[in-house]
Amino acid sequence: MSRSTRSDFPPVFRWGISTSALQIEGATAEDGRRPSIWDTFAAKPGHIRNGDTPAVACDHYHRWPEDLDLAKALGVGAYRFSVSWPRILPNGTGAVNEAGLAFYDRLVDGLMERGIEPWLTLFHWDLPQPLEDAGGWPRRDTALAFVDFADVVSRRLGDRVKHWITHNEPWCSTIKGYYEGEFAPGKRDLAAAMQATHHVLLSHGLALPVLRANVPDAQCGLALSLHPIHPASGSEADRLAAVRHDGLRNRWFLDPLHGRGYPEDVLAEIGAAAPKVVDGDLAAIAGRTDFLGINYYFREIVADDPAGAPMRSRVVEAETTDVTGFGWEVYPEGLTELLKRVTADYRPSPIVVTENGATYPDQIDADGEIRDEARAVYIHRHIDALRAAMEGGVDLGGYFVWSLLDNFEWAEGYSKRFGLVHVDFDTQARTMKHSGRWFADFLKG
Numbered sequence: 001m002s003r004s005t006r007s008d009f010p011p012v013f014r015w016g017i018s019t020s021a022l023q024i025e026g027a028t029a030e031d032g033r034r035p036s037i038w039d040t041f042a043a044k045p046g047h048i049r050n051g052d053t054p055a056v057a058c059d060h061y062h063r064w065p066e067d068l069d070l071a072k073a074l075g076v077g078a079y080r081f082s083v084s085w086p087r088i089l090p091n092g093t094g095a096v097n098e099a100g101l102a103f104y105d106r107l108v109d110g111l112m113e114r115g116i117e118p119w120l121t122l123f124h125w126d127l128p129q130p131l132e133d134a135g136g137w138p139r140r141d142t143a144l145a146f147v148d149f150a151d152v153v154s155r156r157l158g159d160r161v162k163h164w165i166t167h168n169e170p171w172c173s174t175i176k177g178y179y180e181g182e183f184a185p186g187k188r189d190l191a192a193a194m195q196a197t198h199h200v201l202l203s204h205g206l207a208l209p210v211l212r213a214n215v216p217d218a219q220c221g222l223a224l225s226l227h228p229i230h231p232a233s234g235s236e237a238d239r240l241a242a243v244r245h246d247g248l249r250n251r252w253f254l255d256p257l258h259g260r261g262y263p264e265d266v267l268a269e270i271g272a273a274a275p276k277v278v279d280g281d282l283a284a285i286a287g288r289t290d291f292l293g294i295n296y297y298f299r300e301i302v303a304d305d306p307a308g309a310p311m312r313s314r315v316v317e318a319e320t321t322d323v324t325g326f327g328w329e330v331y332p333e334g335l336t337e338l339l340k341r342v343t344a345d346y347r348p349s350p351i352v353v354t355e356n357g358a359t360y361p362d363q364i365d366a367d368g369e370i371r372d373e374a375r376a377v378y379i380h381r382h383i384d385a386l387r388a389a390m391e392g393g394v395d396l397g398g399y400f401v402w403s404l405l406d407n408f409e410w411a412e413g414y415s416k417r418f419g420l421v422h423v424d425f426d427t428q429a430r431t432m433k434h435s436g437r438w439f440a441d442f443l444k445g
């Protein structure tokens with residue numbers, strides 16, 4: 001297949017760039033914001049590489065006009081950002097912090113002035129600490145608190161923001177946060193994690209009618225991180241392990257969102273750790289959405305492993321040297337496969353790829369240039385994969401690169417850079433990388 005150009009995609013196709021509040025804003029103790037679980041988690045030694053914290057990050061809270069200018073220079077039509085819950089409701093519920101809302105007012109106006117469509121994510125992992133102290137996502141009340149948060153934000157911004165993503169990657173905020181312990185709040189309890197998945201999905205479903213009531217012409221969805229799952233060998237044991245693994249990684253989220261309830265095979269594996277579901281919850285979770293966001297980074301190759309909790313499976317490394325700075329295999333054909341599979345199995349509303357991108361160990365050359373050709377090639381190959389998916393019948397509405405700026409990459413701190421724009425974290429100087437220039441040229445056609 002020849003390399004894709006913009007003209008291979010329909011004119012209405014959204015080309016965008018993705019960010020999230022905690023990863024770029026900084027100003028974590030300013031204008032009434034109080035700690036999120038990630039501020040607390042990062043403050044404890046050993047959780048984040050090099051002891052990094054999100055306290056300053058890219059200082060986007062103060063430098064947002066320059067950052068929106070950079071987005072404009074890229075030529076993107078859409079900008080995905082998240083709203084910091086502890087900036088808006090510092091206690092998680094109750095009193096609204098006007099200064100927090102005013103920040104997003106300015107940001108949204110700044111986007112509109114630059115002709116860029118705002119795509120707003122409500123929850124990108126920064127749960128207010130008081131809500132965690134009260135029980136976090138395993139507690140049902142957190143889902144109800146999320147609906148109030150959605151109400152406050154959508155009342156204020158819904159006149160201008162039409163695209164609403166309730167949650168980003170529920171897998172990470174629940175399984176990684178409450179079971180694997182690698183992400184905030186750092187717990188290791190399968191039953192708590194599974195209950196958290198249910199409450200995150202429930203909060204999504206309960207927020208939908210609120211968003212629709214507050215926002216004329218709202219387009220609502222959520223963003224799942226999904227992976228093609230391949231067996232490590234041709235053995236029957238590995239094939240079955242891949243099916244089980246896919247159950248928790250992908251189907252656990254896709255099935256209830258598409259009205260099928262939780263997958264029976266996963267329920268059988270997790271036994272007593274299955275979440276408590278109240279009558280009416282599954283109907284709420286299956287509420288109508290306008291698009292399905294998919295974040296794609298890599299496939300997973302899985303072997304049978306009787307000791308590999310919770311799905312008796314183990315992820316093995318791909319035999320390739322074509323990996324990103326995270327060690328993630330570069331596998332663009334997996335994106336085509338995933339989009340076709342989700343379309344065939346679920347026939348969802350249009351799909352938008354809400355994140356895709358790569359970290360590489362960028363270097364600044366003597367002339368100040370960052371020649372990150374590998375990142376540009378990575379993105380171009382994934383755009384080719386989108387085109388193949390569309391030619392294969394997938395209803396695809398857009399593609400968002402992760403990310404505009406190098407930023408706070410969660411447990412990896414500032415050691416992993418995903419930006420099309422380099423950030424010097426000592427001086428806060430921004431420099432467009434070659435990949436950013438390449439993307440701008442691609443978008444110019």
Ligand code: IFM
Pocket residue numbers: 020023169295355402409418
């Ligand atoms: O930085 C993250 C983002 O917050 C969620 N999706 C994956 C990205 C890269 O790891």
